[in-house]
Amino acid sequence: MNKISIDPITRLEGHGKIEIFLNEEGEVANAYFQVPELRGFEKFAEGRPVEEMARITTRICGVCPEAHHMAASKAADAVYHVEPPPAGKKLRELLYSAFFTGDHTTHFYALGGPDFVVGPDAPAAERNILGVIKKVGLDAGGKVIKLRRDAQRTVSIIGGKAVHPVCGLPGGVSKALTEEERQEIEGYAKDAVEFAKFSIKVVDDIVLANKAYVDLIMSDAYTQRTYYMGMVDANNKVNFYDGKVRVVDPEGKEFVKYAPSEYQDVVAEMVEPWSYLKFPYLKKVGWKGLVGGMDSGVYCATPLSRLNAADGMATPLAQAEYERFYQTLGGKPVHNTLACHWARVIELLYAAERWLELAQDPQITDPNVRTIPTATPTEGVGIVEAPRGTLTHHYITDENGIVQKANLIVGTTNNNAPISMSIKSAAQGVIKKGQPVTDGLLNMVEMAFRSYDPCFGCATHSLPGQMPLEVIIRDASGTEIQRLKQNC
């Protein structure tokens, strides 16, 4: 065996790539963000029992396995024409609320937050979770770790397995919750609500109290006017697990509200020659390219979009924060993409409150957790809100429940067009004619896409485990004039 000095690359070689095209005047004309294509999922799914999809699809993405588990479980319910009993449904949502709290925590403290908590101008080496801990305090770091551990423990109690849950079956879940387990989960949930309140205070003290940060959030370079998508309950409040998907227009008026089974009437996907990823858009508005506004079918599906698409939050503390959010930022909808970080913390608070509500729900320990399917399986769609956007699983099966056709629209894919648009705006803000482009560009551009928390699951676990980023700048004739690299 060789002990050698290695030069690892990742699977994103040549892909995790931003291309910026300049015009004749040397100003930014276009910018595209490209990510790798994973091939053959539909074919892989064909011939497998639909109830297995909930376990298999947790492997698609190393970031949000739980989201795929829930979307696939709900799709399998629909395929088998079966509705889970109340406890089955509530256990799924309880697991999901704990997962959401943990995932949003990771993003705020480790991934997106460092830009604001440590500062956009801080040296790159400090802009990470260790830098955040230095600024907010070691105690905060302990809270983050504890929250994540408690969330994971809750997922494993209900899910049967940490990280890659196996509990979801057509018609419900595989096992009921004991009173002892419920008490354990309730304890975690109480701490989670306190942690979420603490996180709201971090936003207040460190971000909102700093005028320079607020100016950056409000700046044109980080503003996109698009349609917004998010799941809502019967009262049009944000819901991550169940409900209808609501879309509002760039002025905040309801454009459409659809049930999962209707998604193909609303969303279509465009293929552009320069990208492997498809671009979902609103069918009835139409594809006009990478532009925003009322006449372009581009929509956004992020924490900010969910707040924009809903009328409020279903829990009291999160609702109060929701109202303060819009008062502070000048009313609905908010188009400032960096405000997504604050929206994410409001969702974190909602998820923690919901975690506690469900842990205290008298029905949660009901032993009836599954309705055994009796109808012949056909076709079904399951939709949940993944942390990074609306997640749709669609399966068509034969009469034995064997998958004949599968279609997935994953969270980040929804935001494919707006991410490119945001990168373009950010690039236009920093690239000026005749001025050299520096590493500062890289961070301004990174901040544009970090607010979306894009997730390319494929990139998360291959060594060395960091996403490489490459920025290529081309002149009007398409000739490369500059290339900046990080982690490549």
Add this chain to the structure above:
Amino acid sequence: MVKTLVLGLGNPILSDDGVGIEIVNRLKSLVRDDDVVIEEASIGGIRLVDMMAGYDRAIVVDAIKTRGGVPGQVYRLEVEDLAGTLHASSPHDLNFYTALELGRTMGMQMPGEVAVFAVEVDNIDTFHEGCCPEVERAIPEVMDAVLQELQS
């Protein structure tokens, strides 16, 4: 008593990327030691902190792609080899090294010894179960290496 975690990482439904998980799954029936825990996961970054906490030693098995590497080639690496930078440049997660640092900073018991066995892979972007023949052939070599590492 040294508590050891043998951790297979990768994606079992993405062709060669599943090699680390395949290796530890095969080791499960060969290792009979209460102080050795064998786990697998399709995750990275901060989630690794939670998984590795509480162990004295970790042996990680994963897929890797290097410049000019030959599929099936096996490397034994130290964590420092993967340090790279500490930049938070990833839009979604921390690298392996930072994850360990984070755990230590927070006063968690992170493994003092971490050995990484990495197998050079080829196809990691097609949904498929099973590795290509070149990578498949490397599996026994890595299994032996992990077993030897456990003896040491």
